[in-house]
Amino acid sequence: MVTSLRPKPGPTRRYRFPEFHDEILPSGIRVVTAPVKKLPLATVLVIIDAGSVSEPPGKEGIAALTAAALLEGTSELDGAELAEKFEQLGTSLESGADWDSAVVKITALSDQLEEATRLLGEVISSPVFPEREIERLKAERLAEILQLETEPRGLADEKFSEFLYSPESRYSKPDEGSTESVGALSRGDVEDFYRANYRAGGTTVIIAGDVSPELARKVVTGAFRKWPAGSAQKPQLTTAPRTREKRVHVVHKPEAPQSELRVGHVGLPRKHPDFFPTVVMNAVLGGLFGSRINLNLREVHGYTYGASSYYDWRRGAGPFVVSTAVESEVTIPALTEILLEINRIRAEQISDEELSLARDYLEGVFPIRYETTRAIASALATLVIHDLPAEYYDTYRANIHDVSAEAVLKAATSHLHPPELQTVVVGDAKMIESSLIEANFGDVVLHNA
Amino acid sequence: VRERQIAADVSAFTFDLAKGTDLLVIDVTARPEIGVSQLEEEVEREINLLHRDGVTESEVRRAIALIETDLIASLQSAGERADKLSMFATYFNQPELINEQTDRYRAVTTERVNELISERFGQNNRASLLYVPKEGIESENALAAAAGAL
Numbered sequence: 001m002v003t004s005l006r007p008k009p010g011p012t013r014r015y016r017f018p019e020f021h022d023e024i025l026p027s028g029i030r031v032v033t034a035p036v037k038k039l040p041l042a043t044v045l046v047i048i049d050a051g052s053v054s055e056p057p058g059k060e061g062i063a064a065l066t067a068a069a070l071l072e073g074t075s076e077l078d079g080a081e082l083a084e085k086f087e088q089l090g091t092s093l094e095s096g097a098d099w100d101s102a103v104v105k106i107t108a109l110s111d112q113l114e115e116a117t118r119l120l121g122e123v124i125s126s127p128v129f130p131e132r133e134i135e136r137l138k139a140e141r142l143a144e145i146l147q148l149e150t151e152p153r154g155l156a157d158e159k160f161s162e163f164l165y166s167p168e169s170r171y172s173k174p175d176e177g178s179t180e181s182v183g184a185l186s187r188g189d190v191e192d193f194y195r196a197n198y199r200a201g202g203t204t205v206i207i208a209g210d211v212s213p214e215l216a217r218k219v220v221t222g223a224f225r226k227w228p229a230g231s232a233q234k235p236q237l238t239t240a241p242r243t244r245e246k247r248v249h250v251v252h253k254p255e256a257p258q259s260e261l262r263v264g265h266v267g268l269p270r271k272h273p274d275f276f277p278t279v280v281m282n283a284v285l286g287g288l289f290g291s292r293i294n295l296n297l298r299e300v301h302g303y304t305y306g307a308s309s310y311y312d313w314r315r316g317a318g319p320f321v322v323s324t325a326v327e328s329e330v331t332i333p334a335l336t337e338i339l340l341e342i343n344r345i346r347a348e349q350i351s352d353e354e355l356s357l358a359r360d361y362l363e364g365v366f367p368i369r370y371e372t373t374r375a376i377a378s379a380l381a382t383l384v385i386h387d388l389p390a391e392y393y394d395t396y397r398a399n400i401h402d403v404s405a406e407a408v409l410k411a412a413t414s415h416l417h418p419p420e421l422q423t424v425v426v427g428d429a430k431m432i433e434s435s436l437i438e439a440n441f442g443d444v445v446l447h448n449a
Numbered sequence: 450v451r452e453r454q455i456a457a458d459v460s461a462f463t464f465d466l467a468k469g470t471d472l473l474v475i476d477v478t479a480r481p482e483i484g485v486s487q488l489e490e491e492v493e494r495e496i497n498l499l500h501r502d503g504v505t506e507s508e509v510r511r512a513i514a515l516i517e518t519d520l521i522a523s524l525q526s527a528g529e530r531a532d533k534l535s536m537f538a539t540y541f542n543q544p545e546l547i548n549e550q551t552d553r554y555r556a557v558t559t560e561r562v563n564e565l566i567s568e569r570f571g572q573n574n575r576a577s578l579l580y581v582p583k584e585g586i587e588s589e590n591a592l593a594a595a596a597g598a599l
Contacts, residue, residue, distance in 0.1 A: 039521055039522075041522060079451070080451060087512075087514065087515055091518055107518065107522055109521065136454060
């Protein structure tokens, strides 16, 4: 017989992000250590200032290819032997690149941490980039692009970026490159990108978990003893829009039963002073399940299973986008409702109920996000990449809580621009083109998929 | 995936069924230019080799090391701790089994793994499910041949 009683929840406690230690080693490498001694393990995450925005023009995709190719072998071990070595240590190495940086990471038990980090250092410091593996990685990426482009969602995302930003902007092209750019990349390009960008001045090693700052310093110094000094010269990033006039781009997919929709414009850089009011504003507009756009399109009108909006926060101004898919015949009404919601949040103050729902959600989910060493390391990576203040996570909830309905209105009027909205519709043009012209959402331009 | 480059990805997993016989699933996706029958033959060949030769001590140690890290890492989140406690409570009425898992995995020997392989990985204990795009079927004959190879 069960005699114990279910414990009652206690009062809400104040949240503190794990304390962390931040230093720059004599080699120029920055080391951020968050000792979290709950369990005997730690995550090591290396950030290198070598994301897609660091790519030379015409070499789109080289950042992702270089990050992936790191795992293909060192002067001592080939790719398969490396994977085996990491597995013997109970871990596996992951690498990748996004717009702003390349990231390499492992999570290992404490007793394997030193050896696993030493091996990780070797992987990053002495890659050999075998020609055969580079070609294999390219073929894999080309197959992925092919798959993405046959699928309306991937195609809509890609076309939206292309139509949103000026052709000179790196953001106008897919972050991992296009069929043309990836197809033309060579082993020499990987080598050149690596030599130019993988350097101590642009490297931060984050260790979160069962580790002290002293141990972290020792481990990183040993693992990165061959790391070249200095920082890379970065190309200038432009985030200018392709046009400031609203336009509708129809990407024709014959007989598509649905229209995949993207509506938006160039958004804000991550370090914008209006970040918090804009986050709350977007949560009310389309950031949550209970937000206006989803309730309107899904619950009230039944046009879709889901609709959302988001700001893609990057160092440069990423896009603001509303995203959904609807049956072809309700394309025009769905777009009308999206525009109505964007205009409504700019025109009148949100209700107290909406404000508290958005704030409660954003404040409430916050501590749950940082339970694991991986999540803590990733959170610290965000601080480093975006150069945010050390107290950012400790003050996050208060900053969200302090956002008022007036501030939300101000963020909406300042950072949502209906006359500049670009709309992408991936669907059957025959079914929607003439009514789109009549609806007057902007000049309609037809493209083949 | 790496050497002969006929598959885009490969993974193997079990459902961890608590009651009755579990299933081991090997999930392989062909590279675009590779036919369904070739892919199936290659997977069959690898399973046959495994059935004949078994696995090595080093492979078993690697698997256990990875499982141990995953297990401990998963206990960091309240949601996953609750899931695991609930699983051991529901299936075995012993939530405290969570504390024995690393020792149980560490106690697994290569001999025991090979006994299981020898007992369960035989020709007559397999089924294949081929999932192909409509226009990707080379011919009805090829598909029938692949199906006949089961």
